[in-house]
Amino acid sequence: MRLEVINTGTELLLGNTVNTHLAFLGATLLPLGLRIGRQLTIPDGDIIGDAVRETVGRAEIVIVTGGLGPTSDDITRELIAELLGMRLELNVEVEEAIRVLLWRRKREMNEATRRQAMVPAGAQVLANAWGTAPGLYLPPGPVASAGGALSPHLFLLPGPPRELHPMVQEVMLPVLRKICEGRTVIRGMKNFRLANMGESQVAAAVEEDILALGGVELGYCARAGEVVVRVLGTPAQLAAAESILAAAFPQHYFTAQDHPLEFTVVDLLMRMGQTVATAESCTGGFIAHRMTNVPGCSAIFPRGLVTYANEAKTELLGVPAELIAQHGAVSAEVCGAMAAGCLASAGTDHALSVTGIAGPGGGSEAKPVGTVFVGLASRGREPVVEPHLFKVERETFKQLASQVALDLLRRRLSRMI
Amino acid sequence: MRLEVINTGTELLLGNTVNTHLAFLGATLLPLGLRIGRQLTIPDGDIIGDAVRETVGRAEIVIVTGGLGPTSDDITRELIAELLGMRLELNVEVEEAIRVLLWRRKREMNEATRRQAMVPAGAQVLANAWGTAPGLYLPPGPVASAGGALSPHLFLLPGPPRELHPMVQEVMLPVLRKICEGRTVIRGMKNFRLANMGESQVAAAVEEDILALGGVELGYCARAGEVVVRVLGTPAQLAAAESILAAAFPQHYFTAQDHPLEFTVVDLLMRMGQTVATAESCTGGFIAHRMTNVPGCSAIFPRGLVTYANEAKTELLGVPAELIAQHGAVSAEVCGAMAAGCLASAGTDHALSVTGIAGPGGGSEAKPVGTVFVGLASRGREPVVEPHLFKVERETFKQLASQVALDLLRRRLSRMI
Structure with missing residues (x-):
């Protein structure tokens, strides 16, 4: 299924914060057979409406991060509800969850934090046990400004990584799994790591042999002190690729696990x-x-x-x-x-x-x-x-x-x- | 000037690598009065042509990273030259620089590394003293497939951060500065940091007073153990915002410098x-x-x-x-x-x-x-x-x-x- 990610956050574009969401989502979604086709970063503010509208008719699933918090620049919820013609309603369960979380943090609810309990009618709440702003799942619906075409499956997630990570794992993935059922092809990926080598040295030695396995996808990534060789293919092809690398660089090849x-x-x-x-x-x-x-x-x-x-x-x-x-x-x-x-x-x-x-x-x-x-x-x-x-x-x-x-x-x- | 960034790299979308280029470019370009309006991440491969074509007529400057290296998935140079109808020519100076660098690293030149010396006719080489692939500056030119509209000022930069960072600082910025001369308004930005505070607490206490300064832009970013309050405005407004924050949180406010x-x-x-x-x-x-x-x-x-x-x-x-x-x-x-x-x-x-x-x-x-x-x-x-x-x-x-x-x-x- 065609999947896109939109990260909102002026701080990402001004260089105050590194966007770690994309890598996290990419790695987390792959086991479902989902690959991120494109990712867009935009500033906080009303451009989020345009960005989501652009994906209509192109993407089947769109994940939006950020802009759900309590401060004045957090307006994702409002703008998407407007785009899809959905009314915002106070969700009393969400309001109560926010109140409890704030109480545990010895803070009181104010108008700004209460605003996070406003939910578009028809949306499914993705409960947030790790912060105040809940996530939202909006099923496909007609978008008037896109000639009545259906919007993608839309997921809105909070920006802070320590809220987004557990929410994705525990709350979003089960919903996403149902949507994907029978519609994605799961293909294996391995990242083979070699210590203290150059990218072109590795490629020159193994590329021909790995591509000769037929139908595999091959990529390289040069890091400080290591080269990562990425192979997508069947389990047998991945095992063969590993043998080729290990034989070519017995001193340097150290793992097929995704770890440093x-x-x-x-x-x-x-x-x-x-x-x-x-x-x-x-x-x-x-x-x-x-x-x-x-x-x-x-x-x-x-x-x-x-x-x-x-x-x-x-x-x-x-x-x-x-x-x-x-x-x-x-x-x-x-x-x-x-x-x-x-x-x-x-x-x-x-x-x-x-x-x-x-x-x-x-x-x-x-x-x-x-x-x-x-x-x-x-x-x-x-x-x-x-x-x-x-x-x-x-x-x-x-x-x-x-x-x-x-x-x-x-x-x-x-x-x- | 309207500026966009395109990062190529399948590893960014598969979650193997965190994209640090965006934050680096955002922070580095701001002192020139340039703000990144949108940033797009796409896989390696031929979609780069479409992505650049989309920016025609919308952006005035586009910075593309990645895909200039020696391996088979590095095809940015070829595809952009094709899009702009430019012929690739072997640049003997670049070839010599690559040969010297490889020699210092005790490696030999092969066909893959030589390919990096192919330069579109009419492009300006951005010398790379930190790796083998040079950067390129392509001035605006007509794009046939975009109805003859002019392409933006195009910068192609290598993907590895330790090559990209010094190249941007030492080679790209002087070129960019000339392009921007007299065409951008330089506005101050400060990131005020508060230790061990909640985002909404800070906003509730200071937002009204800071916005009352008039014409300032205000944003927040919650991090592990700190809140960053971002203010854009005149030097006097930034000083006033700092006073407001320091008075509200004398125990927590610790710096207006961009450092942890x-x-x-x-x-x-x-x-x-x-x-x-x-x-x-x-x-x-x-x-x-x-x-x-x-x-x-x-x-x-x-x-x-x-x-x-x-x-x-x-x-x-x-x-x-x-x-x-x-x-x-x-x-x-x-x-x-x-x-x-x-x-x-x-x-x-x-x-x-x-x-x-x-x-x-x-x-x-x-x-x-x-x-x-x-x-x-x-x-x-x-x-x-x-x-x-x-x-x-x-x-x-x-x-x-x-x-x-x-x-x-x-x-x-x-x-x-």
């Missing part, structure tokens, strides 16, 4: 019953943050140290002050000592260390901004220190440095180093 | 010459990561500890094992002891601590998933421990918990607690 590298690393550690600690300088806790994004990581990640200052490296990791004085805090020697010291004090099976210059300040001719060393110490194995140079801004630098560090551990756990 | 809370905290510490260390359990390094996202933070943040395991809390922070056995690791008592121990061992002016249950596992009836304590110890001041309950998924939980912790420090530095 830290999930693979934590999973390997859990299955092997091994633990890791981290000693970070320039990544400043980002590796620990990535590790602890994985539920259950406490079993394999007892501690992490962010040793920004030289004194912290000496006191917490036992890095000799003379070593720092001799080679500098950003050096292979100090990186190795950080990992060794971390392993000894944490008593883990592995210890990762990172030291480098994230910038924008702090660079020199010998060690420019972007210089970074990643180290790994493991019980009963040779220690490793790798130098890298990432000439990118601070945030990407942290991403790339954490990626090579995590990949060092992945390769060790997979017995590649 | 950690920048305000680091700035306060730097100006006061004070330091902080962190002791994190459930936030798992996220507070340290946020602090170290601020350039220059090494002056005020010497160390951070991620003490996930109870032993780490005892060994690194001196939290008595009996205290943990008596009250549990997630308790006000342990949170206070973590902050006190961190302050003593790090020798900083302040120490922040967090302990809680991020979930999905680990909750109990007495302490459900979402329970969290944040603590602050400071030299010569009373320690503080605050309990909170955030019933949200893991990632938002870390965001909210880190936000209340950082805000605790902000309020202490501002002498509010």
Whole structure:
């Protein structure tokens, strides 16, 4: 079925907020056999009426996000009701739900919050247990200004992600599933991830073989520190594509699951019953943050140290002050000592260390901004220190440095180093 | 001038990648007096021709991202040239730049990478020093299939953010500035941020007074742990709006700069010459990561500890094992002891601590998933421990918990607690 998404929000167009709804909806709807054909972002205000009218006769399902809240720029509900010629009525159940939620948050209802209980007659309320504005499902109906053509199945959802996400999962999907029943073809998709590779390298090596499987759809996405190869096809084709990639890049291919590298690393550690600690300088806790994004990581990640200052490296990791004085805090020697010291004090099976210059300040001719060393110490194995140079801004630098560090551990756990 | 953005990329619609280009472009173009009127996301493939044709006669400037790379799904260049009736020619300078870049990355040129040097005759190359695919500027020209109407000023940019960002800043903006000269009205915008407030509370308290300034544009955006109040107007109006907000919420209003809370905290510490260390359990390094996202933070943040395991809390922070056995690791008592121990061992002016249950596992009836304590110890001041309950998924939980912790420090530095 032809599906489109309309995101309203002036803040999205002014650059105050990144639109995360599209990616969330795309990933959530695919298992129903639904693909988003186009997505439009428009400012708050009366253009929403035009935007929905444009989809009449082109889309069968339209999902609109935002503009249902209590403030003056939230007018999606009113404008769509007007477009479809529906009257707004106070829904007492919604009003009561809002009152209870506000009471739990120790706030009182005012005219603005009560307005969220106005529902177009004929619409189905999508209950919102996570915020005050309910979602709405409006079944297809004639649109006078579109020559009487039927409007698509219309879903109106609240803008805040922490309300929209659970509402989609728990309330909208059951409604959508009924609409789609027997009308969509479910096709498999896998996103194969390769660490620290270039997009064109991967394509040159595998594209011909994967396309030779016949009828598959192939795409690539280059990210900081990884390439994602997307394949749509039958289960057998997806398995064959995976074999092709794994054979071409045995050192780099790490997962067909939709998750970043830290999930693979934590999973390997859990299955092997091994633990890791981290000693970070320039990544400043980002590796620990990535590790602890994985539920259950406490079993394999007892501690992490962010040793920004030289004194912290000496006191917490036992890095000799003379070593720092001799080679500098950003050096292979100090990186190795950080990992060794971390392993000894944490008593883990592995210890990762990172030291480098994230910038924008702090660079020199010998060690420019972007210089970074990643180290790994493991019980009963040779220690490793790798130098890298990432000439990118601070945030990407942290991403790339954490990626090579995590990949060092992945390769060790997979017995590649 | 009427400006639209078209982002191509099947991965954006399938949910593999979040579209960060729109927010970046919106924020970057505003100082030129340019506002994005609509933004469209479409899949890779031949729909790009239709999408650009739709903008003819409606937009004056159109920015297209993606589809310029070396792989088989990158066909933006070819389709737009076809739409505008332009011939593609090999540009030897671009070819040489690609060859040099590949050589620096220790790769060789192949047919796929060479294709990126094909440039429509009459287009201006926007040099790409950060990747292989150059950007292109195509001046307005007649579009046969649109009844001979003129196409907008067309900018084609590469998809990877770390290529697009510097190219926009250094190469596209100068071209755009010339086009806009004397044709746009530059209006000020401020995003006022309030920590840990509800959107409708803020609106109820200030909206009337801010709108009474006359001719201002007002919007709100609710985020995890903060509300952003966006005001567009003259410099005098923006100053007046700030006064209204600061008077209404003296404890919550923290910045008119476009930056998150950690920048305000680091700035306060730097100006006061004070330091902080962190002791994190459930936030798992996220507070340290946020602090170290601020350039220059090494002056005020010497160390951070991620003490996930109870032993780490005892060994690194001196939290008595009996205290943990008596009250549990997630308790006000342990949170206070973590902050006190961190302050003593790090020798900083302040120490922040967090302990809680991020979930999905680990909750109990007495302490459900979402329970969290944040603590602050400071030299010569009373320690503080605050309990909170955030019933949200893991990632938002870390965001909210880190936000209340950082805000605790902000309020202490501002002498509010």
